[in-house]
Amino acid sequence: MIQRYRASAGVMLAPAVTLIGIFILLPMLLTVWLSFQDWSTQTPFSSASFIGLDNFREIFGASSVGRDFKVALINTAIYTALSVILILPLSVAFGLMVYQHDVAGGTALRTVLFSTYMVPMIAVALVWSKLYSPSEGPLNQMLGLIGIGPQPFLSSPGSALVSIVFLNVWQQVGYFTVLAIAGLTQIPGSLYEAAKLDGANRFEQFRFITLPLMRRTLLFSAVIAIINAVQVFEPVALITQGGPVGSTNVLTYHIRRVGIERAQGGLGSAMAVMLMLSLIVVVCALFALANRKDQE
Amino acid sequence: MSFAWTSKLALAAGLAILPATAWAQSVNISYLTHWSPETVALLEAAAKDYAKTNPDVSVTVRAVPFGDLLTTLRSQGGGSDGPTIGGIYDLWLPELARDKLVAPAPDAVASEVKASWPAGITSAASVGGTLYGIPNEIDVYALNYNKALFKQAGIAAPPKTWDEFKDAAKKLTNKEAGQQGFGMINSWAAGVVHPFASLLVSNGGELVKDGKPALDSPQATQTFQLYEDLIKSGASVPAMATADANTTGPFLDNFVSGKTGMIIMANWWESALKTGMGKKFADIATVPIPVGPSGDKPHSISYSWMTVVNANAGAAEQKAAWDFLAWLNNPKSGKNGASAMSDILMSMGILPSRLSDIDAHKNKLGSEFLSGYVSVLTDAKPFPVVPGGQEFSESLQQTIEALQYGQVSAKDAQATAQADATSILERAAK
Numbered sequence: 001m002i003q004r005y006r007a008s009a010g011v012m013l014a015p016a017v018t019l020i021g022i023f024i025l026l027p028m029l030l031t032v033w034l035s036f037q038d039w040s041t042q043t044p045f046s047s048a049s050f051i052g053l054d055n056f057r058e059i060f061g062a063s064s065v066g067r068d069f070k071v072a073l074i075n076t077a078i079y080t081a082l083s084v085i086l087i088l089p090l091s092v093a094f095g096l097m098v099y100q101h102d103v104a105g106g107t108a109l110r111t112v113l114f115s116t117y118m119v120p121m122i123a124v125a126l127v128w129s130k131l132y133s134p135s136e137g138p139l140n141q142m143l144g145l146i147g148i149g150p151q152p153f154l155s156s157p158g159s160a161l162v163s164i165v166f167l168n169v170w171q172q173v174g175y176f177t178v179l180a181i182a183g184l185t186q187i188p189g190s191l192y193e194a195a196k197l198d199g200a201n202r203f204e205q206f207r208f209i210t211l212p213l214m215r216r217t218l219l220f221s222a223v224i225a226i227i228n229a230v231q232v233f234e235p236v237a238l239i240t241q242g243g244p245v246g247s248t249n250v251l252t253y254h255i256r257r258v259g260i261e262r263a264q265g266g267l268g269s270a271m272a273v274m275l276m277l278s279l280i281v282v283v284c285a286l287f288a289l290a291n292r293k294d295q296e
Numbered sequence: 297m298s299f300a301w302t303s304k305l306a307l308a309a310g311l312a313i314l315p316a317t318a319w320a321q322s323v324n325i326s327y328l329t330h331w332s333p334e335t336v337a338l339l340e341a342a343a344k345d346y347a348k349t350n351p352d353v354s355v356t357v358r359a360v361p362f363g364d365l366l367t368t369l370r371s372q373g374g375g376s377d378g379p380t381i382g383g384i385y386d387l388w389l390p391e392l393a394r395d396k397l398v399a400p401a402p403d404a405v406a407s408e409v410k411a412s413w414p415a416g417i418t419s420a421a422s423v424g425g426t427l428y429g430i431p432n433e434i435d436v437y438a439l440n441y442n443k444a445l446f447k448q449a450g451i452a453a454p455p456k457t458w459d460e461f462k463d464a465a466k467k468l469t470n471k472e473a474g475q476q477g478f479g480m481i482n483s484w485a486a487g488v489v490h491p492f493a494s495l496l497v498s499n500g501g502e503l504v505k506d507g508k509p510a511l512d513s514p515q516a517t518q519t520f521q522l523y524e525d526l527i528k529s530g531a532s533v534p535a536m537a538t539a540d541a542n543t544t545g546p547f548l549d550n551f552v553s554g555k556t557g558m559i560i561m562a563n564w565w566e567s568a569l570k571t572g573m574g575k576k577f578a579d580i581a582t583v584p585i586p587v588g589p590s591g592d593k594p595h596s597i598s599y600s601w602m603t604v605v606n607a608n609a610g611a612a613e614q615k616a617a618w619d620f621l622a623w624l625n626n627p628k629s630g631k632n633g634a635s636a637m638s639d640i641l642m643s644m645g646i647l648p649s650r651l652s653d654i655d656a657h658k659n660k661l662g663s664e665f666l667s668g669y670v671s672v673l674t675d676a677k678p679f680p681v682v683p684g685g686q687e688f689s690e691s692l693q694q695t696i697e698a699l700q701y702g703q704v705s706a707k708d709a710q711a712t713a714q715a716d717a718t719s720i721l722e723r724a725a726k
Contacts (some may be wrong), residue, residue, distance in 0.1 A: 040518045042370065042395035064716040134535060134546055150474070152535035155546055157701055239540060241363055243483030245697040260367050262687055264397060 014116060027275070034269035041265035048266070055270035065258075069271055071246050072254035072270070073278070076163055080229035082165045083172070087225050088174050088218060095180030096210075110181070113174035121171070125238040128167045157247035164235050166247055172228065176221050183217025184210070210295055219290045223283055230279055251275050323616040324354045325609075328369065328379035332567075335644055342636040346623055353616045362543050363484075366686070369377040373397045373606050380609045380617045385486075386420040386600045386678075387685040391724075393423040394683065399607040401427045402722035405618055417649045420681055421602045425545065429602030430621050433641050434649040435562040436598040436676045437494040439586065439669050440569075444579040445475070445557045454583040456594075458499070458522060461558075461586040468557030477531035478701055479556035480523075481547045484539035485686075486599075488693040490679065491560035495519050495598040497590025498679045504680035507725070509688075509717030515590045517710055522588070523699055524706035534700040544568065552576075560585065561667040566645025582668025598676035600649060627652045647673070684724025691716040 030045075035055055039048035059069040098110045116124075131139050133155035140150045153163045187210065195205050233252040236242060242249035242257075251271065259268020300320040327343075329336065336359050343355035358379060360368050366388055372378035373392075392398045401409065405679055406427040413431050421429045441454050441464075449468050455461035465477030480488035493503050501515025510516070536556065537543045541603065548565070550556045552572030570577045584594030603624075605617045623629050627650075629636035634656035638648035642657050645666060654661065661670050682688070692713055700707040 040395060042397060063719045064694070068694070129540065133549070136549070155535040155538040157703070237363070240538075240539070242484050242560060243532065243697065245482070245701050245703060246694055256367065257690075260370050263370060263391065 031269045031272050034265055035273045037266045037269075039265040039269075041259055041268070042263045051266070055266045055272075058267060059270050059274065065267065066274050067256075068246065068249065068254060069274075072271075073250045073274070075247065075249055076230060076251045076275070077278075079161060079165055079168075079232060082162065083168050083227045083229040084222055085166070086169045087173055087176050087287075088221060091168065091180045091221065092218070093177035093212070094173065094177040095184055096206075097165050098265055099179065099181050099184045110177070111180045113118045113177050115174065117175040119171065121234040122238065124167060124171050126234075127241045128170075132163055154248075155244065157245045160240055160244060160247045164232070164240065167235055168229065168232065170227070176225065179217060179221050179224075180214070183214045185218075187213045215290065215293065219286065222286060226282060226286075227279070230275065303481055305512070322352055322354070323612050324356070325380035325613050325617050325620065327357045327381040327383075328602075329359050329383045330365045331359055331383075331644075333359070334500070335640060338640045338643060341361075342629070343620075344626060344678065345629070345636065346620055350616075350619070350623075353620065355620060369397065370559070373608065378606055378608065380606050380613050381600055381603055382623065383432075384601050386602065386681050388606075389428060389602070390423050390681060390683045390685065391419070393426075394605070395427055396607050398604040399430045399609075399614055401429070401605075403502050405430065405622055408622065412650055412652065414510065414649065414651065416678060417600050420600045420678055421622050429604040430625050431600050431602045431649045432625065432637050433564070433601045433646045434598060434673070435564050435600070435646065436669050436673055437560055437562050437596040438582045438584060439492055440551070440561055440580055440582055440674050441558045441560055442551075442554060442556070442579050444479065444576075445554060445579055449557070450570050451457065454581070455586045456560075456584075458495075458586050458588045462525065462529075462531070465526060465527060465558065469529075469531045471530060473555075475555050475557070476533045476536055476550070477549055477557045478526055479547055479559040480526075480537045481539055481559075482534060482537045482693075482697045482700060483545075484543055485689045485693040489549070489689050490562065490597050490599070491574065491664050492519065492692075492696055493524070493679065494560055494585045495522065497595040497597060498585040498591050500590040500592060502677070502680075503692075503715075504682060504688075504721070507682060507721070509721060511692075511710060511714040511717055514569055515588065516714075517706075518588055518590060518625075520699065520706040520710045520713075523696065524709075527700055527702060532700075534697075548572065563666060564644055564646045566665055567643070569665075570645075580665060582665055583670070584672045594672060594675065596672050596676050598673065599679045607648060625650060627656070630656070632656055658676065682721060684720045687724070688717050688720050691720055703720070716719065 012139070034048065035047035036050060036052060038051045038054070039045070058065050060066055094113055098106045098113070100106065131137055132149055134152055134155055136279060138154070139153070141153060152159060154160045191209050191213075192205055195209055200208070231252060232250050233256070236248050236250055236253045240248040242253055252275075255268050255271045255275070258264050258271065321666055327339065330338065331339065336357050337562065338355050343357065346355065346658065347353065350493060357661050365384075367381070369384065369388075369392070372457060373382065389398070403645045409421070409427055409430055417434060418427065421427055421431045433724060445468055446454070446464070449464075451464050455464045461478075467473060468477035481491065496516060496519045499515045499518055501513050501519065502510045504510060506524045527534065536550045539547050547559075549572070551559050554576070569580060573580070585596045587594055603621050605614050605621070609617065624637045625635045627633050627635055632637040634653050635648070635650060638650065638653035638657060641648050642660055647661070647666070647669065648654060648657065661667065695704070695709050695713045695716065698704045704712065
């Protein structure tokens with residue numbers, strides 16, 4: 001009986017497992033294999049030659065290849081950290097605002113917030129590049145009205161990456177607000193009523209009921225926000241081209257430049273493997289932290 | 297044989313022949329470019345003219361931003377379904393030829409090119425003596441300056457030497473009005489490197505000599521120092537220098553709106569200036585690159601573009617592509633003895649490179665803006681076309697930008713640039 005059950009389970013799982021194997025695991029394994037090869041993306045895989053860890057030595061070395069990779073890795077980490085730090089609290093704050101039953105216009109606000117997520121990135125990039133324009137940009141004109149001089153935004157290595165982060169936060173916060181609202185709906189109203197009877201104020205209700213019970217939602221949001229942020233590509237390709245001085249050169253854009261534009265497939269694969277490993281480490285650390293909190 | 301049988305046999309024979317005939321006659325080729333929609337429309341019109349005498353060949357034009365052109369060629373050119381024809385920058389040719397993405401020109405095309413184009417341009421379209429593309433445009437750098445701003449600043453004549461150049465840049469700078477004397481460019485490799493290289497060659501230096509980087513020369517030291525001086529004095533503001541993926545952006549906006557006094561740029565941006573400035577375009581003039589303390593006379597950097605054919609396209613497509621390109625660049629396809637390609641190029645202010653085209657367009661090439669470029673062509677030095685050239689350019693771009701933003705000194709920038717270039721060119725040559 002158990003054997004028949006196992007066989008039928010295997011048959012039912014086979015299509016999904018095969019598809020995952022072909023379209024997810026195989027490309028990942030191929031990328032790992034290529035990271036140990038000297039290979040031009042314009043030649044067949046058969047032309048690849050094994051060079052051990054040379055690609056990894058190169059990307060962490062002192063040459064321009066290593067320097068550019070390390071800058072791109074740090075830029076990606078900063079972009080991801082800032083995006084998550086801004087998106088999560090904002091999404092909870094907006095979620096609380098929209099979820100209040102006694103506030104009029106909650107549905108309209110929810111629609112407005114989510115609409116930014118539906119706008120194609122090409123449109124967002126075009127509009128924001130003009131908003132940030134140092135000469136005729138509306139942001140600088142508004143700052144001028146309150147006596148603040150023109151800001152360089154995308155034209156300065158000190159502010160270009162942060163400017164791209166704001167663009168990302170603006171576009172993504174609506175989606176994460178919807179996730180936050182979904183988390184809020186899971187919290188029983190009776191807990192708040194009991195807390196009120198015990199004399200808890202709004203802040204205490206938020207601190208001791210809302211936040212702890214939203215932990216799973218926030219963990220999911222954080223993981224998705226990290227994955228989205230690490231994959232940033234369009235605003236960099238459309239607006240800054242990685243500049244100025246490589247300050248917005250993120251890993252996906254850099255891998256495209258190395259692996260496709262320069263056809264250095266082995267180096268590009270080594271960079272992609274490092275990106276994948278970094279992502280796995282961060283996400284695992286996040287889950288481990290959440291599990292430890294649960295156990296406490 | 298009855299009439300019914302004869303009809304059936306004829307119909308069967310017709311049906312049998314029809315697919316083969318259609319297959320033999322209908323060839324679809326595609327042309328990948330980075331040109332603007334207006335220029336693409338001109339190319340499409342030329343393709344329609346070609347179709348009048350070649351109804352069996354259909355040409356479709358695809359345009360991508362300049363920043364995506366090489367990536368598109370590399371990612372799609374490896375298959376037979378990729379673009380049949382591509383417009384490419386000569387710096388990309390050695391590696392595209394090495395990776396067998398571009399096809400050698402047929403003998404007839406190669407002979408025609410060698411007989412009708414200057415030898416230097418033909419060599420830039422060749423690798424190891426084999427011609428791979430039909431050259432079409434040549435771009436050269438010169439100093440553009442705003443005559444109205446010069447007049448306001450009390451500068452009588454455009455600068456001829458670096459000392460005069462620095463002096464003019466200082467006088468043109470007005471921080472309160474948000475005005476800079478000399479506009480650099482950043483976030484775009486060629487936009488950063490070509491003006492720097494033009495100043496370097498006008499100071500008697502070179503980027504690459506005998507296949508090896510020459511950025512450790514005393515002439516290069518002076519050029520890096522010039523950049524540092526311009527930045528430190530405030531005569532050039534890096535925040536006003538950003539470019540975007542379409543090679544436009546703040547650096548262009550600042551020049552067309554009269555916030556930048558001088559800039560070193562190529563002839564092809566005439567159409568962008570005209571669009572941005574309208575009647576004020578008359579304020580812009582072109583002169584040779586100022587001569588540095590170690591230079592003998594004005595020099596600048598030139599580079600060329602060419603059209604190549606996808607080596608992985610089918611034989612019929614490749615044949616049709618070369619035939620179309622030969623027609624497009626033939627003196628009979630355009631107006632008044634010019635080729636259709638040169639008419640398209642001249643609509644953008646781009647200098648054609650075929651000798652007969654230069655002659656056919658001599659009136660327009662004599663305009664105040666373009667004549668300044670034509671005058672420097674003779675002494676222009678081609679940008680070095682070497683394996684690894686694109687990576688070398690991007691690396692030098694990063695170093696120059698770091699210098700622009702004050703992240704490194706001129707001395708450190710020079711040392712980094714030379715070390716990076718050596719490592720990149722050595723690796724690419726393996």
